Amino acid sequence: MLSIPEIASQIVNKALSESSDDCSRTVFVVGSKSVGKSTMIHSFLEKNEVPRETLVLEYSFGRKSVNKQSLDKSICHVWEYGGKLDVLKNTLTAVPVRGKYYCCVMVDLSKIKNFWNILETCIGSIKETYDGTGIEPELIIIGGKYDIFKNYDNEIKKIISTTMRSVALATHSHLIFYSSKEPQLVKRAKEILYNIGFGSGFHTKEKNTNFSKPLFIPKGSDSWENIGVPKSTMDMIKARHLSRITPEAEVTGDVATPRPKLTHPEPVLDALASAKYDELRNMESFDFSIGDYLKALD
Incomplete structure (x- = not known):
């Protein structure tokens, strides 16, 4: 009788062997704990079961016929990481990349005091892992739990939105806000994932930079002038953000x-x-x- 890892290995290898780079896409999702990553992926792949907590790494895939007359199928390989972020680089190095590659970094907008570390660590690990390798993943920054964030004070929303827009512009990333409890945002996220998984990529004419509404900013469509801050590096963005939002102190040692x-x-x-x-x-x-x-x- 096969073990669970052996069964998983067969599924992954079968999916990889059936696809070529020409008709494959790879999507890697990482970010805050319990922010809705699995729920978003299940919606995209139209899975009906209730998502379980991702403890380390989960693999799933979706298939779509290239056209009605063809037997060829496009395959989207989806990897979700829920382990410790300090070993994220090891995971990224080991994950096989097939075809066009997208990395989605999802942060919890409801936890404004600790989302910066998640954002910085994930993006930094992705950049360091693939720098000089010839692999150039397209970055998508996703602000999760917008249903909670939208009720925050306007000044807080403006600060967080400015930081998110600045990071997206500095890293040449797409930026969207999402909530599993807002049907319109679920629909939009599903459409985006479908387009990057099976369509022509992140191509849309839709855009919103107004912090009083969920942000939706394709890469290349924003500017420092529109954000209202000087051109900045990640270090400059970090300093500006932390001067306004004090991070929570990290708990060290074992809690009895x-x-x-x-x-x-x-x-x-x-x-x-x-x-x-x-x-x-x-x-x-x-x-x-x-x-x-x-x-x-x-």
């Missing part, structure tokens, strides 16, 4: 978790329960190599 009360009538059962508790607690900090994980899929 209370042991369960000893409630069994027999002391030996309490000892076994305590040992199992220690085992599970150690597993919380267990971090295996992403390289080993990907090798299991080869």
Whole structure:
């Protein structure tokens, strides 16, 4: 009987073998935890099951006939990363790229005090991984949970929107705001993913730079003058952003978790329960190599 990694490996290899670079697209999605990445992907691929939490790396794909008369099919390979961002570069290096390549960085707009680190780390890792390799992924920055963000104070929305627009312009990225709870934004995101997965890419005449509405800015359609700030590097954008939005202090060290009360009538059962508790607690900090994980899929 095949193991789960062996089954996954067969599915991935079969999909890769059936596609050529000419009719393939690769989409890599990374970003904040619980921001709606899986929900967005499921909507695009029209999966009906409830998304589960992505702990490390998930692979899925979609197929579409090239035309009604042809048996050839376009295949979109979708990778979603939910592991630790400090090993993101190792993951990007190991993921196979077929055809046109898009990297989507999704940040949680409802957590304004810590979204900068996610944005900076993800974009920095992508740039460092592919610089000088000949692989040039097209970047799409997605601001998630807009349904919460839209109710924030106007000044806060203006600051965050200015930062997001500045980063998109400095990194030559597309920028869209998204919420799984706003049907119109779900529809728009699905159309964008469909176009980059099976169509002609991120091509649209739609655009919005008004911070009081969900941003939608294709790359090359914004300017520093329109944003209202001087031409900036990522370091300059970071300094300007952090001078206005103070980040939350990072929690260091292990947070103590209370042991369960000893409630069994027999002391030996309490000892076994305590040992199992220690085992599970150690597993919380267990971090295996992403390289080993990907090798299991080869």
